[in-house]
Amino acid sequence: MTAMPMTPTLAETVSRRFRKRRLWSMAIPLGVLAYLAYAAVAFDLTGLASRARLDxxxxxxxxxxxxKVHVGQDNRSGALTVAVEGEAKGTYPAGTRPDWMTAAAGETRIDLGGGHLVTYGDKRASYDVPGYGTIHVALEAGKVTLDAPQPLPDWINASDARISVTTDHGRFAFTRSKIETFRYFPGWELFFFTLDSPFSGKSPGDLVALALWEERVDPARSNIAGMIHDIWTNKMWRHGDVVWALFETLLMAFLGTFAAALISLPLAFLAAANVMPLRGLRFAARRVFDFLRGIDALIWTIVLARAFGPGPMTGALAILISDTGTFGKTFSEAVENVDEKQMEGVRATGANAAQRARFGILPQIAPVLLSQVLYMLESNTRSATVIGAIVGGGIGLMLTQAISTQKDWEEVAYYLVLIVGMVMAMDSLSGWLRRKLIKGE
Amino acid sequence: MVDVSFGPSPDPRPSGLPGGNHAYLALMRRRRVYGGILMMLFVLVMAAGWRLAEERNAGDFLTGLHRLDDFPGEVLAEAWAKRANLPGLMWDHVPSLIETLNIAAVSTLLGALVAGALALLSTRGLARWPRLTVLFRRAQDAARAIPEIVVALVLIYILGGGPVPAVLAIALHTAGALGKLFSEAAENADLRPVEGLASVGAGWVQRMWLAVLPQVAPNWSSYALLRFEINVRASAILGFVGSGGIGYDLKLAMQWGGGKYDQVVAIFLLLFAAIVLIDRLSDAARRRLVKGA
Incomplete structure (x- = not known):
């Protein structure tokens, strides 16, 4: 009963604490919201809406x-070109045409599918749109003239210099200098064979037949060798270069991570309090690790690129240097956390310092070290992509180049898929190795 | 002083292995041989790898080694000559630094919010739709796998330059990275409060909000703070490829080359100081959160 006088104060404290907690649990979300509102203003979100290019x-x-396949006709020379994505390396060789268009003297007919039909003549063209009518466009006295059923729908864009028609079957544009029609197809163009390859446009069944038993297309080489060569040197997709770039990225990550682990292992002993009795040396080793780690990998990359030039070795060295700092810290922590009993046991047999480290410490820390190295290997695969973009090597460089041309987005998509696949593969590989080597499953 | 445990006879120590010592020694020998072969293979692969990397590099290692300190030397020499400018230049770049920090903070907040939802949805025992846990896990894996720089570059094309592409890019990666850690923390949460709330008819959101979040909050905040440290660096790097902040200033100054190296050093010092300060503060905060002091 001695506690009786305490009860009211206890109840008071509890309810006061509850009130305080409730206030906090309200204040934190409100604070977050207020901060986000401030950030929205600071980042000029309203201005962003106007700057964003949704097209x-x-x-x-x-x-x-x-x-898309471009079918273009020059209004001065009358020359007709058919090219995939309008690129020189995707141009149909002279004399070949896709089967959805016919070109006779003075008249070219392009079938866009679904009844949409475009006809080119001499400095004039017409477009049959089912359910709307025929659009006639011509170049008369230096002006582009339009004759189409009125009123003009908003998918026809007309001025004196340019008429463009956009339908769900394709796009048609007429300017003073040329007539152009785009027909769209699903998929990635010429992914395996470019148009100059004899295997271009064949069905998978035909390709298997060609590869296995049919006559040689080119008597100088077997069909399979020819196919592999044509895919590897594909000018549109550059599969050979891409494979090399992926390999370079992995190489940078692998070399950087493992070399850093090898270098920082002995250094970590210098920085561990239970192994290194000299305070000064320990302090120096730790500051070296802090310095290597603190300066960002980005700075190391720039400094190294000035000295060694662009390339995978520079990237690997940048990873090596910044990871030596990371590993030095984590390894020395692992060394400090070992069980002293095993050290003493080894010392009792008269072992010297190196033997104590080898038989007393290393077996204990090996699993921790290995796990950290494998984890960093996975994380460095990602970093190597970024470092590659700066330092000029690997898949990161190809990706940034493809992005900066601002038109080869299918290649950007391809590289993205490859990078994500590569990182996820390294993730599962390092996870599998960790389980296999450390847990012994 | 006779070693009585092995009996009076001076026989060798009995062994538990069927073949006696021989089998054990043979095992050790075999392990040593395998270890040696593996080691040699590893050394060979490393040597070949470095050779290959050097061949494909623009400059080789030994000539580059002499020039290693040329660039830092040049930069530091110029900055030292103009050292009177440094404090002023550092002050000039504080707004950019604040932008970089804002990018990191906003992306950490957004990423952590998404990660929290994804983590709860993909944790066994807590998931709203247990069958979809695999789906949410794969989503986190994919978000983690895409490097931030890639997302940022694509978004810069659509949204134009500025901080927003960087925020979205870092937030996406953060959602993936934190989602995994959050989910591991949530797996260890005590399920009894959840059951208690369920028995009084609480919905899923109420159960998570009132029973799980209070348990995981210290761990989650600690992870989020650690991520904030990482994201400060990431946002500085993303600035370097074209979205705002101090990284962009650094890039402009570096591209200018000689004559603006004092600016390079000023920006670098500012960034370095900010990173060290944030690391220290967040270290202390995390220690308090986890240890509950």
Whole structure:
């Protein structure tokens, strides 16, 4: 009963604490919201809406899953070119045409599918749109003239210099200098064979037959060798270069991580309090690790790139230097956390310092070290992509180049898929190795 | 002083292994041989790898080694000559630093919010839809796998330059990275409060909010703070590829080359000081959160 006088104060404290807690649990979300509101103003979100280029997003998404074939006619020379994505390396060789168009003297007919039909003549063209009518466009006295059923729908864009028609079957544009029609197809164009390859446009069944038992297309080489060669040297997708770039990225991560682990292992002993009796040396080793780690990998990359030039070795060295700092710290912590009994046991047999480290400490820390190294290997695969973009090597460079051209978005999509696949593969590989080597499953 | 445990006879120590010592020694020998072969293979692969990397590099190692300190030397020499400018230049770049820190903070907050939801949805025993846990886990894996720089570059194309592409890019990666850690922390949460709330008819959101979040809050905040440290660096790097903040200033100054090296050093010092300060503060805060002091 002695506690009786305490009860009211206890109840008071409890309810006061509850009130305080409730206040906090309200204040934190409110604070977060207020901060986000401030950030929205600071980042000029309203201005962003006007700056955002949603048409770019549409182009990007379209390119991710489809490609287009350009059929162009020069209004001065009358020359006709058919090219995939309008690129020189995707141009149909003279005399070959896709089967959805016919070109006779003075008249070219392009079938866009679904009844949409475009006809080119001499400095004039017409477009049959089912359910709307025929659009006639011509170049007369230096002006582009339009004759189409009125009123003009908003998918026809007309001025004196340019008429463009956009339907869900393709796009048609007429300017003073040329007539152009785009027909869209799903998929990535010429992924395996470019148009100059004899295997281009064949069905998978035909390709298997060609590879296994049919006559040689080119008597100088077997069909399989020819196919591999044509895929490897594909000018549109550069599969050979891409494989090399992926390999370079992995190489940078592998070399950097393992070399850093090898270098920092002995250094970690210098920084561990239970092994290194000299305070000064220990302090110096730790500050070296802090310095290597503190300066960002980005700075190391820039400094190293000035000295060694661009390339995978520079990237690997940048990873090596910043990871030596990381490993030095974590390894020395692992050394400090070992069980002293085993050290004493080894010391009792008269072992010297190196033997004590080898038989007393190393077996204890090996699993921790290995796990950290494998984890960093996975994380460095990602860093190597970024470092590659700066230092000029690997898949990161190819990706940034593809992005900076701002038109080969299907290649950007391809590289993205490859990078994500590579990182996820390294993630599972390092997880599998960790389980296998450390837990012994 | 006779070693009585092995009996009076001076026989060798009995062994538990069927073949006696021989089998054990043979095992050790075999392990040593395998270890040696593995070691040699590893050394060979490393040597070949470095050779290959050097061949594919623009400059080779030994000539580069002499030039290693040229660039830092040049930069530091110029900055030292103009050292009177440094404090002023550092002050000039404080707004950019604040932008970089804001990018890191906002992306950590957004990423942590998404990660929290994803983590609860993908934790066994807590998931709202137990069958979809695999889906949410894969989503986290994919978000983690895409490097921030890639997302940022694509978003810069659509949204134009500025901090927002960087925020979205870092937030996406943060959601993936934190989601995994959050989910591991949530797995260890005590399920009894959840059951108690369920028995009084609480919905899923109420159960998570009132029973799980109070348990995991210290761990989650600690992880989020650690991520904030990482994101400060990431946002500085993303600035370097074209979205705002101090990284962009650094890039401009570096591209200018000689003559603006004092600015390079000023920006670098500012960034370095900010990173060290944030690391220290967040270290202390995390220790308090986890140890509950």
């Amino acid at each position: 770019n997003a549409a182009i990007l998404l379209g390119d991710f899953w489809s490609y």
